[in-house]
Amino acid sequence: MRICVLGAGAVGGFIGARLAAAGVETSALARGETLASLRKHGWRLQQQDGLLTAPVLASDDAAELGVQDVVVLAVKAHALPSALPALTGLIGPDTAVVAAMNGVPWWFFEGFGGPCEGRRLASVDPDGRIAAAVPARSTVGCVVHLSASTSEPGLVQHHGGTRLILGEPDTSDSARVRELAALLGTAGFQAEVSTEIQRQVWYKLWGNMTMNPVSVLTGATADLILDDELVMAFCHAAMQEASEIGGRIGCPVAERPEDRSQVTRRLGLSRTSMLQDAEAGRPIELDALVGAVREIGALVGVPTPHIDALLGLTRLGARVRGLY
Ligand SMILES: NC(=O)C1=CN([C@@H]2O[C@H](COP(=O)(O)OP(=O)(O)OC[C@H]3O[C@@H](n4cnc5c(N)ncnc54)[C@H](OP(=O)(O)O)[C@@H]3O)[C@@H](O)[C@H]2O)C=CC1
Numbered sequence: 196m197r198i199c200v201l202g203a204g205a206v207g208g209f210i211g212a213r214l215a216a217a218g219v220e221t222s223a224l225a226r227g228e229t230l231a232s233l234r235k236h237g238w239r240l241q242q243q244d245g246l247l248t249a250p251v252l253a254s255d256d257a258a259e260l261g262v263q264d265v266v267v268l269a270v271k272a273h274a275l276p277s278a279l280p281a282l283t284g285l286i287g288p289d290t291a292v293v294a295a296m297n298g299v300p301w302w303f304f305e306g307f308g309g310p311c312e313g314r315r316l317a318s319v320d321p322d323g324r325i326a327a328a329v330p331a332r333s334t335v336g337c338v339v340h341l342s343a344s345t346s347e348p349g350l351v352q353h354h355g356g357t358r359l360i361l362g363e364p365d366t367s368d369s370a371r372v373r374e375l376a377a378l379l380g381t382a383g384f385q386a387e388v389s390t391e392i393q394r395q396v397w398y399k400l401w402g403n404m405t406m407n408p409v410s411v412l413t414g415a416t417a418d419l420i421l422d423d424e425l426v427m428a429f430c431h432a433a434m435q436e437a438s439e440i441g442g443r444i445g446c447p448v449a450e451r452p453e454d455r456s457q458v459t460r461r462l463g464l465s466r467t468s469m470l471q472d473a474e475a476g477r478p479i480e481l482d483a484l485v486g487a488v489r490e491i492g493a494l495v496g497v498p499t500p501h502i503d504a505l506l507g508l509t510r511l512g513a514r515v516r517g518l519y
Pocket residue numbers: 201202203204205206207224225226227228229269270271272274277278279281295296297298339340341342343344345468480
């Protein structure tokens with residue numbers, strides 16, 4: 196099986212390194228310093244029990260890597276449009292694109308049913324270019340319940356969690372998803388199959404849509420955010436709005452916001468991926484994580500005053516700092 200990681204950062208590097216170390220040929224489409232590092236050192240993953248390394252074929256040229264059986268797509272949502280030319284070079288009619296990303300994805304309403312079926316979100320795929328380049332039938336949703344970072348280009352640090360949830364956008368039970376989950380299982384992931392992947396996406400997003408922007412607004416690590424009563428009251432009010440939206444679109448959340456925050460606490464996370472980006476002066480993934488929730492709220496008629504405030508404050512702060 197030919198697997199290529201596009202987006203060999205924290206999540207892509209984690210998945211790539213573990214697959215390669217498990218004996219699965221896993222290449223990387225990378226650029227700049229990450230490409231140089233992969234070519235020099237191969238995959239490198241710092242885990243609690245030591246440094247895992249594995250060889251990798253890395254290139255910035257999709258033609259050199261060729262059409263893949265599986266592409267693990269792990270770029271930040273805002274980087275996806277610029278990655279499309281490379282991505283399309285890796286995709287053939289039978290390629291599965293495993294979208295291992297946070298936020299509302301471009302394929303979210305493709306084949307899912309409900310009041311927003313077929314809807315394209317302006318905050319996610321403004322001109323429809325992503326959906327045109329990566330059709331839903333080529334896509335496998337992947338919800339990433341783990342925490343990782345890169346301490347330097349090509350060197351991944353694992354902080355906690357190994358859970359990946361995979362599912363078809365049209366909610367069918369497919370052989371390819373079961374095979375992928377089994378493969379990831381052999382690489383040491385807690386890989387699960389879901390026939391309601393949108394619901395899993397929404398549940399994960401329910402945590403990220405507050406923790407990530409609040410970490411950027413405050414500069415605080417997750418433990419400090421979770422320990423602050425007033426900040427968490429605000430987060431839970433925003434999550435309540437998202438829960439209401441989820442109920443309307445077929446993604447009901449069975450938990451209270453407080454329960455979801457405990458899940459985040461157990462992950463042992465320090466800096467959210469959005470805080471890592473802000474601190475490094477990189478653009479932040481705000482549209483897919485917060486803007487999209489607000490947009491869906493407006494579509495289904497749920498008022499979102501707390502989400503609006505969160506988006507407005509984070510967006511303005513990010514604009515001033517050149518991060519948005
Ligand atoms: N980090 C975490 O703990 C978690 C992250 N997530 C989600 O996973 C997704 C990936 O996040 P994360 O791994 O943290 O992100 P990173 O920023 O660590 O990695 C993204 C990688 O994508 C690369 N990239 C971007 N555009 C291109 C391109 N055109 N061609 C080649 N490579 C490209 C970047 O390369 P370059 O450096 O050259 O720009 C970078 O190496 C996000 O949606 C995030 O929210 C989900 C759960 C946990």
